[in-house]
Amino acid sequence: MNAPQSIRLAVIDTDSGFVTVLAKRAEAAGWQLRQAAGAVPPEELVAMKLNALLIDPARLGEEGWSYLERVCGMLPDLGVIVCTGRSTVAQRVRGLRLGADDWITKPCHPEEAMARVEAVSRRRRRGRNEVDAGPLVAGELEIRSDQFQAFVSGDSLDLTRREFELLRLLAEARGQVLERETIYQRVWGYAMAHGDRSVDVFVRKLRQKLEKRSPSWSYIHTHFGVGYRFDPEAVGEVVIEVPDAPDPSMSVEAESRAVHNSFTAS
Amino acid sequence: MNAPQSIRLAVIDTDSGFVTVLAKRAEAAGWQLRQAAGAVPPEELVAMKLNALLIDPARLGEEGWSYLERVCGMLPDLGVIVCTGRSTVAQRVRGLRLGADDWITKPCHPEEAMARVEAVSRRRRRGRNEVDAGPLVAGELEIRSDQFQAFVSGDSLDLTRREFELLRLLAEARGQVLERETIYQRVWGYAMAHGDRSVDVFVRKLRQKLEKRSPSWSYIHTHFGVGYRFDPEAVGEVVIEVPDAPDPSMSVEAESRAVHNSFTAS
DNA sequence: CGGAGCTGTGAAAATCCTGTTAACGCAGGG
């Protein structure tokens, strides 16, 4: 169910050889990686919204242990993996009892380090209710993962599951153009068959529902020959007051069509 | 901070030397330990209500890997620590990616093994915390964990164990949409088989009993394609008086059906 | 200016999902 989701990892180590190799692999795997050489204040770690922290306390000198203890104490939800040189059983046991989740001995293969980081993150995620983030807001839109719905000033858009997943994917990549194949792969979970128009159809449904609730904004933009891009933009024209007009749909649609095709973005 | 709470651990290994030493220490630490020599069916592991499982898949011969995979897949909440002899990086990576939480190489000091079991168990505990003391009330409903029952103005709903667990889970996540897989995982304790309808059937039983005792409220809402959400809502329509109608059941059911399908969150 | 290739639309057709029932198997108590 959960594809190898992107992991946010921080590495506190000065062993440049190990770190650079690891960074390379992590990047290849699509992880978000931050490096630091010294003891980063726990507050900053919080701000990074990490899944896990890989640390060599030996590089921190005397305060290594106390730092480890402080971090584990202040961020009980953070996965902590110690990766250091030769150590005694007593040291390892102490580290683990202090709150570390795993202890790897250097030299170690970067792939194993990554697998252990994954294992720790996996367990982390499971425990905490996956309400990882607060609602994502964009323009007048509020996307709530815990409700599988999007709202505009409290009103639900009545999205179906696929519509929601598509919207979330696009919104999470705000500003980035996503190709149809990528979108399909990530929302449907498998490769898109050649000639499949499902993505287009769902984009249309989404635009329809978005316009209904948030007419003065334009969210999903088409990139001809490529795919789609999510970017909330207030539509220039202010809403025309048509308080009692029986059917303003024609004018609204004509207007919106012009807005959608803003190809030359970027 | 964490009192070394009692841990329920199962060990699947035939290395009597290692196991007996470990058992001795575990007992001294007040752990509940179960031993097994071969592949125990995942169902039995569920029944043991374990915190963690320590296993040497090499002792299971050929099926070691598949057994590991099966257990990790079916009991995603169980901490799994592999403890085996010499291994390659590739093997360790594979094991960890399969779902194992840690991998220890024999020979290893029993104290370290225990520290790692603790570290893995610590994680799992973090998510499902807290002694919620008082009874939980919602609408006309009162859910008492100490009684394993729910009441409406003093009358018991006569819920069975599973019905109660399901209701409690939903109610504790009030307002949040829970997916079927999540529900099954948390109430039944292991992964839901594809196509299993147990959750639906139990939701129906619950709704039935809830309506019987609290007709003017709607508690469990369906989110098509996703799962269910608990949210007490007073039903708009006041009870229709049908003083002399011999069997009002039909109208009541028809009405309630309409209410259940309030897909639009809000 | 015109054709080829893409994308927007609407609606029909094919699937999937949930509500409901009822049969089945199991285990505990008489």
Added chain:
DNA sequence: CCCTGCGTTAACAGGATTTTCACAGCTCCG
């Protein structure tokens, strides 16, 4: 051994949702 309560499965019907199609409208590019 039979009865009863409980949980699991299978099957069906009615809807809701997704796919698939056929066309019309746009873009790009020569």
